[in-house]
Amino acid sequence: MNIHLEAVAPTFVARAQGIDLRDPPTSAQVEQIEDALAQYGVLIFPVQALDEIAQDRFIRCFGPGRNGTFKEAAGGNPNFIDVGTVDDQGAPIPRDSARWEYMLANRLWHTDGSFNERPIRITALLARELPPVPPPTQFADMRAAWEALGPARQAQLDGLRVVHSILRSREQTGMTPEKFDPQTLATHPPSVHPLVRTISRNGKKSLYLASHASHVEGWPVEEGRALITELIAFATQDQFVYSHPWKLHDFVMWDDRWTMHRATPYDGPHPRKMRQCAVFETEPV
Numbered sequence: 001m002n003i004h005l006e007a008v009a010p011t012f013v014a015r016a017q018g019i020d021l022r023d024p025p026t027s028a029q030v031e032q033i034e035d036a037l038a039q040y041g042v043l044i045f046p047v048q049a050l051d052e053i054a055q056d057r058f059i060r061c062f063g064p065g066r067n068g069t070f071k072e073a074a075g076g077n078p079n080f081i082d083v084g085t086v087d088d089q090g091a092p093i094p095r096d097s098a099r100w101e102y103m104l105a106n107r108l109w110h111t112d113g114s115f116n117e118r119p120i121r122i123t124a125l126l127a128r129e130l131p132p133v134p135p136p137t138q139f140a141d142m143r144a145a146w147e148a149l150g151p152a153r154q155a156q157l158d159g160l161r162v163v164h165s166i167l168r169s170r171e172q173t174g175m176t177p178e179k180f181d182p183q184t185l186a187t188h189p190p191s192v193h194p195l196v197r198t199i200s201r202n203g204k205k206s207l208y209l210a211s212h213a214s215h216v217e218g219w220p221v222e223e224g225r226a227l228i229t230e231l232i233a234f235a236t237q238d239q240f241v242y243s244h245p246w247k248l249h250d251f252v253m254w255d256d257r258w259t260m261h262r263a264t265p266y267d268g269p270h271p272r273k274m275r276q277c278a279v280f281e282t283e284p285v
């Protein structure tokens with residue numbers, strides 16, 4: 001059965017209905033979702049109360065997951081990361097803990113895992129428990145931003161390469177290198193990616209930005225950093241941004257190749273439990 005897609009925002013984001021993600025998707029449904037990700041960037045599947053097995057089975061239809069070494073693995077599955085205010089067992093995460101400090105960078109505009117040589121291609125979040133007024137997650141359309149730059153500016157930018165580092169995003173939230181788990185640092189060296197990416201499925205170009213973006217290869221660091229700051233500010237203007245108002249058991253899936261996202265602050269007393277899973281590129285970008 002075809003998945004019904006309904007556009008949510010002017011340039012990107014769709015609500016996807018007519019599929020129960022607890023059942024294994026057909027290959028036709030997987031292809032339709034890949035097409036929808038290339039067209040809409042962010043897909044909202046409402047009311048999908050997935051257990052761990054179903055969430056893992058669904059996301060693995062789209063490609064490989066983590067290599068099993070990430071220290072934040074949740075639910076006994078290395079492909080899951082829990083983000084929120086409580087841990088896997090429901091205990092509040094201390095605000096002065098390394099884990100909380102690490103998660104603060106989620107509040108910066110980013111694409112997931114861009115510091116990897118093979119970055120994350122798709123991320124999905126399942127809302128497992130929400131406070132009465134859930135904080136929205138915001139998404140930015142870097143394709144619309146690219147198109148709005150115009151041909152002269154595009155020509156200046158196309159071909160530049162950007163160094164991405166897990167340290168760059170964390171230093172912006174005050175986390176110093178010595179606070180990192182040595183294994184995380186050892187397994188996450190900086191990576192270089194093009195500033196402008198082309199989605200092979202439809203040939204459309206987009207900026208590829210993130211808070212992990214440190215500097216431009218071959219440029220003085222501060223000059224490249226200024227360009228990255230300018231482009232992130234440009235790409236996150238109101239006309240390129242969608243804020244998702246979470247409802248319980250929303251399953252939201254997005255294309256990290258041409259959208260950025262950020263968490264909005266929530267420090268209230270009610271538990272917020274989101275389970276993240278991801279799909280990695282199979283080749284360097």
Ligand SMILES: [Fe+2]
Binds near residue numbers: 110111112261
């Ligand atoms: Fe993220």
